[in-house]
Amino acid sequence: MTSTASRIVDALREALPAGSIVVDETELRSLERDRSGTARGWALVLVRPGSTTEVQAVVRIADAHGTPLVAQGARTGLAGAGSAVDGAILVDFSRMNRILRIDPLERLAVVQPGVTVQELAEAATEAGLFYAPDPVSAEWATIGGTIATNAGGMRCIKYGVTRESVRSLEVVLADGSAVRTRSDTIKSVAGLDLTSLVVGSEGTLALVTEATVGLRSAPGPARGASALFPSIDAALAAANEIATAASPPAVLELLDSFALAAIRDYDSTLEMPGDARAWLLAVTDARAGADEELAGFERAFAAHGALSSARAETSEELDGLFAVRRVxxxxxxxxxxxxxxxxxxxxxxxxxxxxxxxxxxxxxxxxxxxxxxxxxxxxxxxxxxxxxxxxxxxxxxxxxxxxxxxxxxxxxxxxxxxxxxxxxxxxxxxxxxxxxxxxxxxxxxxxxxxxxxxxxxxxx
Amino acid sequence: MTSTASRIVDALREALPAGSIVVDETELRSLERDRSGTARGWALVLVRPGSTTEVQAVVRIADAHGTPLVAQGARTGLAGAGSAVDGAILVDFSRMNRILRIDPLERLAVVQPGVTVQELAEAATEAGLFYAPDPVSAEWATIGGTIATNAGGMRCIKYGVTRESVRSLEVVLADGSAVRTRSDTIKSVAGLDLTSLVVGSEGTLALVTEATVGLRSAPGPARGASALFPSIDAALAAANEIATAASPPAVLELLDSFALAAIRDYDSTLEMPGDARAWLLAVTDARAGADEELAGFERAFAAHGALSSARAETSEELDGLFAVRRVxxxxxxxxxxxxxxxxxxxxxxxxxxxxxxxxxxxxxxxxxxxxxxxxxxxxxxxxxxxxxxxxxxxxxxxxxxxxxxxxxxxxxxxxxxxxxxxxxxxxxxxxxxxxxxxxxxxxxxxxxxxxxxxxxxxxx
Structure with a gap:
């Protein structure tokens, strides 16, 4: 370690509580990549601040030395945004993992960035509400990481991406100051939209230290239908009909013939017929009109020549339909x-x-x-x-x-x-x-x- | 007119077709204020470019001379964003008023900034779709103006503000270059969110020359219920119950006792009883479950001691309920x-x-x-x-x-x-x-x- 590097680590040790710094080479190497898999730079140190004040202290040290800072959520990203660059301080938010408030009247939650999407979704459900963003990695992915990447998911067709659920942010800027991007009100046009700018900026503009996110009404029970098609064009035609129906679905997923062939080989219990060239799954979670939506899915399947279709009325049955997608x-x-x-x-x-x-x-x-x-x-x-x-x-x-x-x-x-x-x-x-x-x-x-x-x- | 001013006007005359420049003092003075009413600066000239290329030419002239540019929609704004500053070139978009595309498959419209909100809403309706933003000035307000101000309206509680309906923009930057803020796809995380930054920036960052906006499924018929309350607290309690119900309303409006007294004096045909201290109007436009929503509004009214309530099943009846709000x-x-x-x-x-x-x-x-x-x-x-x-x-x-x-x-x-x-x-x-x-x-x-x-x- 160079003398500058030592000074940075010493300053971090002084600023943070014991046990919140990782310098051990082996441990550090295991924490410096997201799931993009490509080898990138070598981090100098990883820190786990426990508060906005501690994040500010870390950023001020980095600012003073011109040291790169890389914010990390659960490292489930697929594009390398959370991977180390040479000499970086990795800022791991896993100690800032509290849900600070669930407010049914304002329909919002105030959370620290290290809370996982699933933890927030469960807390919302307990309050009779709904946090819509559903990246496939929801079990591990953090709110901070999904805000940094503006994460999507299967339900975006109905509920939009993460940005559509973020109301305001507390962020620490590159000079160490902590600011709020806007008021927590539903509507505000005071100033430029810093919130949307930070969402999806992958840690290049600021570090998110607290998020106020909007919650929705709890949806109805998820029910769905899947179908196999003799050609991908038939499946796409059915998909476009379903996506542009009066009530768009909550989920609409496609698999093509290569996928079906691979799945057939991978898991014979899934009973994938040889003439199937494409698969569609449509889900409704409507509170009213779900029967009509389901019937509409099946009408679209039949109108475009589906070989077969299956309906899921319960969450267990729906889980069965998703099994194909999961493998x-x-x-x-x-x-x-x-x-x-x-x-x-x-x-x-x-x-x-x-x-x-x-x-x-x-x-x-x-x-x-x-x-x-x-x-x-x-x-x-x-x-x-x-x-x-x-x-x-x-x-x-x-x-x-x-x-x-x-x-x-x-x-x-x-x-x-x-x-x-x-x-x-x-x-x-x-x-x-x-x-x-x-x-x-x-x-x-x-x-x-x-x-x-x-x-x-x-x-x- | 100073010699610099003359040079600017001459350059604009050269760049734009005949009849697209206003320098006449009387006409100019009538065009330089929005509805904020406060006196501000004096414009040098007003131009009506007919294309992005002409907007670019105007901006390049302004850039060369350091001349202020003020974009104007229909001047229905209430905050002064569209009012002149001293020596400004006012850029009026009324000649850029074409709906370029309504696309039912992509559920989007591509429009020029001078199209009015109502023209777009009607075109969407004709295509079986729905443009949600509904500022009270929709009949005159332009898409460009409502994007610049991120305009709201009565239906925001259900459909969000203008930003939620803007997918991408073509803008002319201060140096005269024309750029697109993002792809027209529903989802994209390529680059920072310039679209949201320009929306609501009130003409301070760029001039919008084309907008791609998202369209939704046509809603169900609008039906509603209004009620009079003996106190504002009772009305607020009912309003919060309705706003946080499983299916939030499309519209939820309040009038207080001062408003009701003034309305009573203003229009005796509206039959406003003397003991009414607050008025609520709730509207549903749900495609499914509208009966339940209406019943829910009335349950909330009754539970919080409404003096009386009225239901509107048709658009004519609903118009009757809105009459109070309109005056x-x-x-x-x-x-x-x-x-x-x-x-x-x-x-x-x-x-x-x-x-x-x-x-x-x-x-x-x-x-x-x-x-x-x-x-x-x-x-x-x-x-x-x-x-x-x-x-x-x-x-x-x-x-x-x-x-x-x-x-x-x-x-x-x-x-x-x-x-x-x-x-x-x-x-x-x-x-x-x-x-x-x-x-x-x-x-x-x-x-x-x-x-x-x-x-x-x-x-x-």
Whole structure:
């Protein structure tokens, strides 16, 4: 450790209680990556502040030394936003894990960033309310992490992304000052919308130390229906009909033929017939009119030639329908050994062309490009399966991913619907945002963080 | 006109088609104020660009000369955001008034900024869809103006403010470059959220030249119920019960006893009984479960001691219930001659204290402080009636408004729920946002507009 590094660690030790600093190499190495898997920088130290005041102390030390700060939630991110950069102080929020208030009259919760999404969702349910954001990692993902990434989930088609549930934030700025972004009222147009700017900024603008989030009425019981289709085009037509119905579904998920084949091989108990080329699952959680919605799903399935459909009236039955979706990732990861997990979004009208392009890429490049995901809001997760020991196939898999991203752009889409940019998508961002917009974003970053110490090299 | 001014006007004449420039003093003076009514600066010229390219040309001329630019919609704003500053080029978007696309599959509309809210709402309805934002000025207010102010309306309790309906923007930046803020997809986390930053920025960051807005499913027919209460506390208790019910209403409006007295005097056909001290109107537009919602409104009315209630099953009947609300403004304006129209928002739990404070101010300062508005989302519009010819009463009216704003702050509220800051609320903003937050907002402004030519002296 250099003498500067020692001084930083000493200052942190002085500022924080005993036991809230990790410098041990082995432990540190185990904590410096999110789930993006790509190797990045080496952290100097990890700290676990227990209060906003302690976060401020850490930031002031970083500011004084120009040391990079990387905020971390549960490290479940897929884009590298939470991974270390060289010499960084990792700020782990796991000690700031209290739900401070659930307020049924204001329909809000005030929480510390280390609370998990599931803990908040359960507390809301206990109060007869509902926290809508549902990233697949909800059991571990933290409120701070999901705010930093503006996390999505299956229910976005009905309830929107995390941003739609965040009312105001307390943040610590790069100079160590703690500020509130806005009042907690439902409506306010006092000042610029700093809240929305911080949401999704992946720790590059400020550190979230407290969040006030909106809660909704408890939904009705979740019920659903799934169907198998003889072609992906038939499934997409049914999906678009369901997504644009008078009452849009709470969940609308798609699996393609590659996914079904992999699932068939992976788990024979799921009884996947050989002629099925696509699978759809639609869920309603309406408090009123759920019967009509379910009937509407089934009408759309039948109108577009579904081979079979199944209805789930109870949560156990619905869990059964989700079983197919749940094994998707292990099934395709296992197909050739590993896989790239993408995150595109395109207009609904372009889904057919993306699917056709994926098939063409699969054939031309000799890899599997499987299209799956939240088809209801046009956000899907292509899975590109390849053998990591086959260098040429690995290269072709990455080429397929690049071509798919480029096509999504041309169709008016985005290279990241919900996973974020982090380090993984920086190159793709070049194509999506014009040079002038990127310059503007860097100027905003500089307004927040003139020394560039907050998660440098990420997002922008 | 100075020689610089002449050069600017000449350059604008060269850049724009004939007939799209106003320099005539009389015409110009009639176009340089929004409805805030307070006298501000004197414009140099008004231009009516017909395309993004023409807007860019205007901005480049302003940039070259350091000339202020003030974007204008229909000048229906109440905070001064659209009023001239000295020497400004007023940019009137009335020639950019086309609906470019209504897309039922993507559930979006692409519109130019000069389209009125009502024109868009009608086009959406024709396509079987729904544009939710409903400022009271919808018949004249433009999409550009409502985006600049992040306009609210009566239906915000259910559908959110304008921001919740804006998907992406094309904007012209202060250097004349035209950029898109994001892709039109439902979900995207590529880059910082420039869209939300521009929404509500009152023309201080960029000029909106095209908007992609989200459309929703057509709602069910609007039905409602109103009730009269013997006390405002009873009405507030009923309102909070309705607002936090399993299915929140589409509209929830309150009038207090000052309002009812003024309405009684103003229009005797409305049959306002003398013992009524507060009025509530709740509306449902649910596609399913509307009967239950209506019954719920009436249960809440009865449970909190309503003197009487009336139900509206048709749009004509509902229009009849709204009649009381519609005459509020002329009735109170006429009471003493004129009135201050405020725009506060507080947490629901603080509504009772605000009402009590208003009564105390009325008594102490000898003016009428009437509390009315969108009680469902805590956003209300105090009306402070006074005689403009009575200098001392005028002073006391403004004192009452200041004290009310200060109390809203202390209760965790905001000085503007939906009207904006403009020039009218700049002083109040000082109390609401910390110096550090205001400094940060100015730094963001500088990132967008280094020369400070976009609506200088407003919002921030």
């Amino acid at each position: 998707l990732q292990p099934a395709l990861d296992g197909y050739f050994g590993t896989a790239i997990h993408g995150d595109l979004a395109v207009p609904r009208a372009a889904l057919g062309e993306i699917v056709a392009h994926a098939a063409e890429l699969s054939e031309r490049l000799g890899v599997i490009v499987s299209i799956n995901g939240h088809v209801g809001d046009g956000n899907f997760h292509p899975i590109i399966a390849f053998d990591p020991d086959d260098a040429d196939q690995t290269r072709r898999a990455h080429e397929a991913h690049r071509e798919l991203l480029a096509r999504a752009h041309r169709l008016g889409g985005t290279v990241t619907g919900e996973h974020g940019i982090g380090t993984e998508k920086l190159e793709a961002l070049d194509e999506e945002l014009s040079p002038r917009v990127r310059e503007l974003q860097r100027a905003i970053k500089a307004a927040f963080d003139p020394k560039g110490i907050l998660n440098p090299g990420k997002k922008l | 509020l403004q002329p009735a109170l304006d006429g009471y003493f001659g004129t009135a201050i129209h405020g725009d506060l928002a507080v947490p629901r739990a603080a509504l009772g204290e605000i009402v009590a404070h208003a009564a105390e101010l009325s008594e102490r300062l000898g003016v009428i402080v009437s509390i009315n508005g969108h009680v469902g989302d805590g956003n209300f519009h105090p009306i402070i009636a006074f005689d403009p010819d009575d200098a001392d009463q005028t002073r006391r009216a403004h004192e009452a408004h200041r004290e009310l704003l200060a109390r809203a702050h202390r209760l965790g509220g905001t000085v503007t729920g939906e009207h904006g800051i403009g020039t009218e609320k700049l002083e109040a903003l000082d109390e609401e946002l910390s110096p550090r937050v205001r400094e940060l907002q100015r730094a963001i402004k500088a990132a967008f507009d280094p020369k400070g030519i976009l609506n200088p002296g407003k919002k921030l």
